[in-house]
Amino acid sequence: MTESSAPRIAVIGSLNADVTLWVPRRPSPDETMHADRIEWFRGGKGANQAVAAARLGASVVMVGCVGDDEQGRWLRSGLVAEGIDCRHVASVDVPTGLAVITVDPDDVSIVVAAGANASLDTEGVQAAAGEIAGADALLLQGEVSVDAARAAAEIARQHEVIVVLNPAPYNDVAPAVLPLADIVIVNRAEAEQLHQSHSGGSAAELRPDVVLVETRGAAGCVVRASRTVPPSLRTRDSDGIGEHINVPAPQVAVVDATGAGDAFAGAFAVGMASGAGPHAAAQFAVRAGAWAVGVAGAQPSLPMMAQLRGFEDVAAQARP
Template identity: 80%
Template structure:
């Protein structure tokens, strides 16, 4: 079978990660226990994750015309990702400063070149988006660019997967077009809050809302009259395997990409959620974002599972 085709419109960042014994207090200077540089950005992370899970991936984004930008692009190309729409611009490559303490991860992002991606840049990749099985979007490029990509995808029947992280104006622009919305617990609360005009963002009536819950796994919430690609009769909870946490950076990206790959491969929403939970759990066991993203072989995916009649059934497209 051919590999699922996924286009990612999103960010590319150079990640500087600092491990600290605890969160600094206000006005406190603290020495880090370790420092490391990693390739990152939510868009690039999800592109790498999808490629490692067997998808044919096109990345659409912007980097600076600098050493870090060339480093990020070469990393994607090494993964077999089509980077013809990753252009260099005359502002610095995006940067993420990440602190990892024993309890949590904190991230400060400077958009840099990522803010340069606009609707015209997305239109240049329209043929790739039109041919995709799924489009992956996040909150680290402009709402204009994300909306343009979602409109192209919907026009041509590609599944629109939105991971509104960080939660910002991209959510309001894309939610009405998204088939699948993946949020963590904080973003789920933001999703229910009215904006400055007193309006709560509208989701498609047949959309599927997936809430990740860290070590607890995820919950899939079908909305009103959920239809394709939902195949969901009611709320589904998927437990996560117990693992030793090293660094949670990239776990959400591993989850979102795995969910998109599952759906693009023809899996049910429940099976896609199970794959995504396993990918997210794997990612927390390795330091760094992109180094932690698993392959399908590493996840040891079960190709068959019991059906409700006690037999076993095979899901087409699960071989990857």
């Protein structure tokens, strides 16, 4: 990633209280299983990506909703402690969003109850229009309403702000925002859903100049960048434009994969917003994701810039 003044990132997304359970294996139907460990963490894909970007040196504004309850106040205080602008995180009369996460030796499963996150509407987004228009990049996911995500993307496009979409989970937000996205970050399952939506003639159409990034866990990621540069990227480094690049990840011991995708998305957005090209941004992002899997919980696992700089030697060893 290139060095520059602090990039400005606007995040429109979810804020959840995460209860994480470590289990010996996936339970069978009708089976009651005892967890080995339980912990509460601050989470939500939007909040996670906001924290990821802030810890990597970005100036971040968060737009979303929490409940007027203890968990909502806990989530907000965590973002404020990270230096994130929370003026547009509204408190509503709906319980704060909740995620129940089970971690077994082979994988992670997550059940999300949207709660207050579903209350974010176009009015809430329009209230933050100035912050979105003044950002270097906008980060969007699939855990807020279609109308809110689309409204934010439209504001960003009008002002040539980089629109980064991480369609997770893959739902109705994707077809509404994909035509406006400059950068789309998907994992293997989401990549297959994206392919199926194209095969079926869905309205989920990518722009011809989009940068498509597929994360592949321990194998790193693949960056597919058109030779046609989107207007919002024309002042950026051309490194990686017009190429399909495999970017390996450092080989690390996995403690908990929760939050690794958010670490990647936040880091990629920071890289691009700082002036890096897709290839350099991807190299930066795979290091952030690799760091995250070594720490339990979503937000506790998101690295600081100093930690990633110390990770450089490990990353270099993983490259061919």
